[in-house]
Amino acid sequence: MALEVPTVSFPSTATRPNNTICIDHNGERINGHDDAGGLYQGYLCYRTGTTQSNDFTVASDEFGDAATEGTIYAVEVQTSDIHQSYNFADEAYGENDPIVVVRLEIGKKYWLKVSALTVVEDTLYNAVGATVGAIDDPTPDAITKSVHVFRCLAAATTLTGWCPFEYQGHRAIDTAA
Numbered sequence: 001m002a003l004e005v006p007t008v009s010f011p012s013t014a015t016r017p018n019n020t021i022c023i024d025h026n027g028e029r030i031n032g033h034d035d036a037g038g039l040y041q042g043y044l045c046y047r048t049g050t051t052q053s054n055d056f057t058v059a060s061d062e063f064g065d066a067a068t069e070g071t072i073y074a075v076e077v078q079t080s081d082i083h084q085s086y087n088f089a090d091e092a093y094g095e096n097d098p099i100v101v102v103r104l105e106i107g108k109k110y111w112l113k114v115s116a117l118t119v120v121e122d123t124l125y126n127a128v129g130a131t132v133g134a135i136d137d138p139t140p141d142a143i144t145k146s147v148h149v150f151r152c153l154a155a156a157t158t159l160t161g162w163c164p165f166e167y168q169g170h171r172a173i174d175t176a177a
Contacts, residue, residue: 016111016162017042017077020102023109023164027102029076032056034093042113042162043075043130044148045101056101058130064170065145072127072148072167073101074112106169109153114163121155124168132165135173146170 020027021042035048035055044059046069056073063069075093078100093099104110113131126135126147135149150165 019077021074021077021111022102023111025105025108027105027108027110030054030073030101030103032099032101034095034097034099037093037095037097039075039093039099039130040091040113041075041077042111044112044127044132045073045075045130046071047073051096056099059127059148061128061133062145062147062173063127064147069148072104074104074110076100076102077111104148104167106167109164109166111162112150112165113161115160117159117163118157119152119155119159119163121152123152124171125150125152125165126171126173132163135171146172 032047032054033052033056035050035057038058039045039056044063045056046059046063048055048057050057056075059072063072076099102110114133115131117125117131117133119125124135125132126149128134132150135147147170149168149171151168153164153166156163
């Protein structure tokens with residue numbers, strides 16, 4: 001059964017995904033497990049393969065600077081999941097809980113989680129503790145990391161919850177800024 005991909009005009013007044021975090025495509029889904037607990041739907045994560053090959057864990061701040069951090073995923077919305085309340089409230093997965101993740105693709109749009117962030121349309125952001133957060137400004141003489149970057153598709157003030165982004169791939173940043 002094909003998933004229904006929502007169509008949304010940006011900037012959007014919509015505040016959450018319908019039945020998938022994917023906005024303009026179906027996305028590649030992978031069944032996995034929350035490796036250490038603490039993942040939520042809409043969180044950024046990566047494959048750790050700690051106990052099982054499909055273990056995933058929270059993407060740390062400025063995730064993407066190491067060779068092993070080349071691929072990033074986000075936890076998919078599961079409307080029938082016990083971790084999904086009727087109002088999409090945050091409900092954490094526990095250690096070894098089954099999850100479904102979506103592999104993020106450059107140029108594709110996704111609903112992702114932010115925490116107490118004022119987002120500006122067409123501004124770049126990166127992973128900050130599994131959510132999307134403010135990116136450090138790069139300067140040519142102080143580039144220290146290459147991280148996964150997301151372009152915001154709608155503006156909001158002090159948002160905690162879902163926000164639409166376009167995945168941009170890796171960008172160089174200055175962590176000392």
